[in-house]
Amino acid sequence: MCKLSWLPKIHQLYPPICLLVIYGSVSLQAMDGLLIFGRGLINQHFLKRLSLAAVLICCQLVGMTDSSRHGDIHWPNTHFLQSVADSSQFPDIDLPQIAVAGHSNVGKSSLMNALFGRKGLVKTSKNPGCTRLLNLFDVDAELLVVDLPGYGYARAPKKEQKRWINMIEGYLARADLKLVLMLLDIRHGPKDSDLQLIEWLNEGGLRWLPVATKADKLSGNQRSKRLKEMTDAMGGMLSPIPTSSFKGTGIDKLRAVIEQEMRS
């Protein structure tokens, strides 16, 4: 895929252009002000320019406080690319890749909606086994995020469980991944199936980031206790990030860590 990475994006140009216009406008105000002060009157022209400067300053403040924009990635600029049933169907995409892995129903798809700041883009369900294919999302033409089917859904037919595991392992083994987000329900910590996957990721030399989901279900004290237990049980290079897709907890931090990992 051809990517014009040297071209700045519109949102990257936005703050400097705004600053330039504000600077120009404020300088004109100052000149107008001096002239008017000299003549001792305020005309309509002056008031118009003053309101234009106020509007531009507000726009700039909104641009600076947009929490879904970190560094180079504008997260809401995400679109669904395609679903694939196994890694052999994977399209040739020249973007750094991250995968979202975890037990069935742990909150993978919900977390992706929260990360993208786009409600309903990724399909979620209260019934386990909702995501059954590898779903690919292009984030701002900077990043490819892959939503994986959940493992460990005991009530799914054995044949189907085997197919999901093969699909996940086949993909993880072949993909050129920058990072795997390893999702764990903060209340339960890692299950045997999670520990198996972690061992497998470690053996393959893949970098993984533990993400504790559904943090809204616990009080502050309980959260800290569970996070410590989680770290002790899993090891790993990166500390777990507590998140809640419902409340937006930890989402900014997670975006920042992902972007940092992309750059390293």
Ligand SMILES: Nc1nc2c(ncn2[C@@H]2O[C@H](COP(=O)(O)OP(=O)(O)OP(=O)(O)O)[C@@H](O)[C@H]2O)c(=O)[nH]1
């Ligand atoms: N309280 C709470 N519930 C959540 C949160 N995130 C997800 N859920 C709920 O957990 C259930 C599963 O969410 P999904 O995002 O579909 O989980 P998944 O891991 O993608 O599930 P599979 O695709 O089946 O593997 C849904 O009922 C969600 O509403 C959260 O942050 N807090």
Ligand SMILES: [Mg+2]
């Ligand atoms: Mg899902």
